[in-house]
Amino acid sequence: xxxxxxxxxxxxxxxxxxxxxxxxxxxxxxxxxxxxxxxxxxxxxxxxxxxxxxxxxxxxxxxxxxxxxxxxxxxxxxxxxxxxx
Numbered sequence: 718x719x720x721x722x723x724x725x726x727x728x729x730x731x732x733x734x735x736x737x738x739x740x741x742x743x744x745x746x747x748x749x750x751x752x753x754x755x756x757x758x759x760x761x762x763x764x765x766x767x768x769x770x771x772x773x774x775x776x777x778x779x780x781x782x783x784x785x786x787x788x789x790x791x792x793x794x795x796x797x798x799x800x801x802x
Contacts, residue, residue: 720728726736750756754763 725740729736729739747756747758751759751762754760
């Protein structure tokens with residue numbers, strides 16, 4: 718559940734803090750955790766990035782294998798279809 722900006726501001730003000738300064742500090746701290754690899758967001762992002770790269774690698778390898786099989790089949794078809802003249 719995400720709170721609306723007004724709700725957040727009210728909570729922060731009730732604690733006696735400036736909402737803009739508090740927000741800037743919270744976001745800055747979260748950014749540092751992400752950059753340092755300490756955040757759960759970073760872990761999720763990293764897993765997503767390497768999963769995507771692994772899937773791309775798998776697709777590239779499958780395409781290479783498919784192309785190799787296609788060339789191999791083409792060569793066999795051409796050999797079988799040649800006529801001696």
